[in-house]
Amino acid sequence: xxxxxxxxxxxxxxxxxxxxxxxxxxxxxxxxxxxxxxxxxxxxxxxxxxxxxxxxxxxxxxxxxxxxxxxxxxxxxxxxxxxxxxxxxxxxxxxxxxxxxxxxxxxxxxxxxxxxxxxxxxxxxxxxxxxxxxxxxxxxxxxxxxxxxxxxxxxxxxxxxxxxxxxxxxxxxxxxxxxxxxxxxxxxxxxxxxxxxxxxxxxxxxxxxxxxxxxxxxxxxxxxxxxxxxxxxxxxxxxxxxxxxxxxxxxxxxxxxxxxxxxxxxxxxxxxxxxxxxxxxxxxxxxxxxxxxxxxxxxxxxxxxxxxxxxxxxxxxxxxxxxxxxxxxxxxxxxxxxxxxxxxxxxxxxxxxxxxxxxxxxxxxxxxxxxxxxxxxxxxxxx
Numbered sequence: 001x002x003x004x005x006x007x008x009x010x011x012x013x014x015x016x017x018x019x020x021x022x023x024x025x026x027x028x029x030x031x032x033x034x035x036x037x038x039x040x041x042x043x044x045x046x047x048x049x050x051x052x053x054x055x056x057x058x059x060x061x062x063x064x065x066x067x068x069x070x071x072x073x074x075x076x077x078x079x080x081x082x083x084x085x086x087x088x089x090x091x092x093x094x095x096x097x098x099x100x101x102x103x104x105x106x107x108x109x110x111x112x113x114x115x116x117x118x119x120x121x122x123x124x125x126x127x128x129x130x131x132x133x134x135x136x137x138x139x140x141x142x143x144x145x146x147x148x149x150x151x152x153x154x155x156x157x158x159x160x161x162x163x164x165x166x167x168x169x170x171x172x173x174x175x176x177x178x179x180x181x182x183x184x185x186x187x188x189x190x191x192x193x194x195x196x197x198x199x200x201x202x203x204x205x206x207x208x209x210x211x212x213x214x215x216x217x218x219x220x221x222x223x224x225x226x227x228x229x230x231x232x233x234x235x236x237x238x239x240x241x242x243x244x245x246x247x248x249x250x251x252x253x254x255x256x257x258x259x260x261x262x263x264x265x266x267x268x269x270x271x272x273x274x275x276x277x278x279x280x281x282x283x284x285x286x287x288x289x290x291x292x293x294x295x296x297x298x299x300x301x302x303x304x305x306x307x308x309x310x311x312x313x314x315x316x317x318x319x320x321x322x323x324x325x326x327x328x329x330x331x332x333x334x335x336x337x338x339x340x341x342x343x344x345x346x347x348x349x350x351x352x353x354x355x356x357x358x359x360x361x362x363x364x365x366x367x368x369x370x371x372x373x374x375x376x377x378x379x380x381x382x383x
Contacts, residue, residue: 004217005232006033011224012239014043015359016349018210019074019366020237024374025215032215033233035222042207044319045359052264054290054302055202059317060260061275061288061304062203065193066360072195074363078209081197084293086190090277092155099190099277100131101152102183109151114144121145122184131181135174152182160279164308165256165322173323190275198293239349241318242334245342250333253354255318257311264302271303283307321354328354346373 008024010017013036024030040046044059063086066072089096097105103122106115121144126132134157137149157180161169169177189196199206211218224240227233238245243253261284274292278284288304291297311318321327331354338347348369350357357365371377 003232004031004033006031006217006234008032008235008237009227009233010034010237010239012036012043012349012351013038013041013207013211013218013220014239014349015045015207015362016352016357016366017237017239018042018207019363020346020348020370020374021216022210022213023367023370025213027370028375030215032217034211034216034218035224035227036218036220037223039221040204041211041218041220042204044317045203045207047202047204050262050264050302052300052302053298054264054300055294055296056262056290056302057203057288057293057304058260059319060258060306061290061293062359063191063196063274063293064198064359065191065196066358067193067195068360068364070367071360071363074367075199075206079199079201079206082200082295083196084198084295085196086275086293087188087273088190088275088277089271089273090156090279091281092279096272096276097156098188099156100181100183101156102188103186104188106148118144118148122148122182126184128184130184132184133178134180134182135177137182149182156180156279158279160277160285163279163283163285165320166308166310171324173325173328176323198295202294236345238345238347239352241351242331242338242347242354245345245347246334246337249337250330252313253330253334254322254327255311256320256322257309257316258319259307259309259316261305261307262302263305264300266300268297268299268301270301318351320356321350 007030010021010032013034017034021032021034024032045062046059047055047057049055063084088099090099092109095108097108103119106118110118125141125145134149134153137145138153141149158169161176165172241253269291270289271287275286275288277286284305284307286306288306290302290304309316338345346369347353348365349362
């Protein structure tokens with residue numbers, strides 16, 4: 001381990017830690033050491049090329065989308081972009097159906113007469129362009145709309161949720177079902193944000209540029225446990241698991257993990273869109289084809305087949321905090337304990353806050369933490 005002295009130690013080289021490190025180094029001229037237990041930077045957005053030269057996302061698909069001009073302005077200092085709009089299909093009764101379920105999906109799943117009646121009823125009840133959570137539609141409609149809601153719940157949501165979380169929807173927080181709306185429009189994009197693009201050259205190159213400041217050192221393959229009792233740093237930003245920081249004093253926070261099987265095909269395209277969901281068939285949840293997202297087609301194509309799994313500390317990776325009240329209460333206990341026992345440590349990121357963040361949310365959170373908690377400034381952030 002280094003003999004140098006640092007103002008800040010940042011634990012975790014994912015987006016949250018990386019952005020805070022860059023702000024500390026470039027704005028406050030602080031000396032920063034970033035460590036990560038993995039052998040690469042960029043956390044779960046790490047991408048790179050395989051032996052065939054195919055650029056792929058090692059930890060599953062990551063699609064950048066945001067409505068935040070602040071986040072775009074910040075990241076655009078470290079990357080150029082190319083346009084990409086994510087589209088998803090679900091395999092329902094042997095047919096590929098747009099997901100989220102929309103007016104195009106109606107026409108595929110039902111005969112013309114019924115699809116027409118359902119479309120008229122949806123627009124009359126909710127208005128064109130509305131996004132209606134599936135459980136809300138199930139509770140607040142009758143007749144054919146109630147039947148439609150049940151069809152979407154059974155064929156799009158239930159089986160996928162059961163595989164994804166290892167438990168039925170009723171055991172999860174309502175926020176899970178709130179993320180599964182019916183779109184009353186013909187817009188088949190998965191996201192509707194104003195900015196939908198991908199970084200030229202990939203996410204890892206972007207992260208490396210963020211970390212390239214002369215005040216930042218990066219040590220990979222370095223676990224927090226190996227430096228926690230060291231004295232070469234003054235302050236800590238901790239983006240690892242908050243329960244791990246306190247040696248699981250109150251028990252381990254539960255997560256859901258993922259396994260990926262990657263396959264390469266000697267063809268230019270394997271499926272019509274980047275992502276195809278399999279809610280009701282197979283043990284896996286989705287297949288993602290990288291070329292759609294990277295805009296690279298070199299005669300071979302690579303897909304990621306995604307299997308949700310139980311999380312085992314030290315063996316698998318913690319991907320998703322499990323959204324249940326008991327788990328949130330346990331995190332709250334750690335959060336309150338941290339405020340008393342480690343008031344100078346900034347806990348943040350998906351693992352530090354026990355909260356799933358999209359990429360833009362992670363960046364926005366990091367910028368806000370830097371300004372409000374580190375700089376103590378409450379005005380509009382300037383990047």
